[in-house]
Amino acid sequence: MFDILMYLFENYVHSEAEFLVDEDELTKELTRAGFHQAEIIKALSWLERLAELQEAGALYLCNHDQQSFRIYTKDEMEKIDVQCRGFILFLEQIKVLGVESREMVIDRVMELDESALSLEDLKWVILMVLFNAPGHESAYEQMEDLIFEQPDGRLHS
Template identity: 45%
Template sequence: MFDVLIYLFETYIHSAIEVFIDHDRLANDLFDIGFQKKDIYNALIWLKKLADYQIKSVFSVSVLSNPLPIRIYTEEELQRLNVDCQGFLLFLEHLQVLNIETREIVIERIMALEIQKINIEELKWVVLMVLFNIPSCEDAYNKLEHLLFNVSNSSILH
C-alpha cells in the first residue's frame, strides 16, 4: 500500500497535475502497472481520509508563543514509531514545520498504514503528503521539502 501512495504522490499529486481522476480508471492503471488490488484500494481509502482533513478544519501553523507540549505515545504508536521517528517529529515541531494539529494528523495517517514499523524515510513521505494536503500548510510543506531535498554541502557537519 505504501508503494502505491508514493507512486501516486510522485506521479499525480506532487507533479501538480490538475486533472480530475476517475478512480476506477486509476485503479485499473495501477493494477496494470503491477500493484495489487488490495494495496490500490487501501491506498485510495488512505488518501480519501487524508483529503477529509481539508474539509474538517482550518489549521494554523503558528506555534511561536506557546511551548510545545510533550507528546505521550500510546503503546500501539510506540510499536510503529521508533525513537528516531519520534525525534524527527519533535524536530519538525521545533522547526515549526509541524504544529500540534498537523503532528496528530501525521500520527493518525501512520497508524492507518499497513506497516508495522515505520522508518524515517517512510515518515518523511507521510509528513510531506499531509502538509501538501492541508491548504494552510504550504509554507510548512515548502520548508520541509527544502530541508529534505535541498541540503547544501556547507551544512554537512564533519
C-alpha cells in the same frame, strides 16, 4: 500500500500533473502499473481519510493546547521509533508541524500496513499530509527543503 501512495504522490501530486478524479480509471492505471487490487483500495481509502482529516483540521486546534506535549500510546511507539518521534518533535519545534498536522501525521502513519516506519517513509507521509493542507503551504516548502536539499560544500574525510 505505501508503494502505491508514493507512486501517486510522485506521478500526480508532486509532479503537478493533473490528478485523475475517476477512481475507476485510477484503479485501472495502478493495476497496469503492477499493484494489487486490495492494496489499491487500501491506498485510496488512506488518501480519502487524509482528505477528511485535512478538512476537519481546525477541530484538532479546538481540542489541543498549542503548547501541548504528545504522549505516544504503546502501539504508536511500536510503529514510530525513537528516531521518528524525535524528528516529529524537531518539526514541531521549528514550526513545520503544528498540533493539528502532527496529529494528522500520526493518524496516517498508524493506518499504514507497515509494522514499523523508517525515517525516510515518515518524511514522505509528512509531505503528503502537508500538501494541500490549508494554511500549510510554507510548512510544505520547508519539509520539501528538508527532504531534497543537498548539503553544500565538500565532505571531509
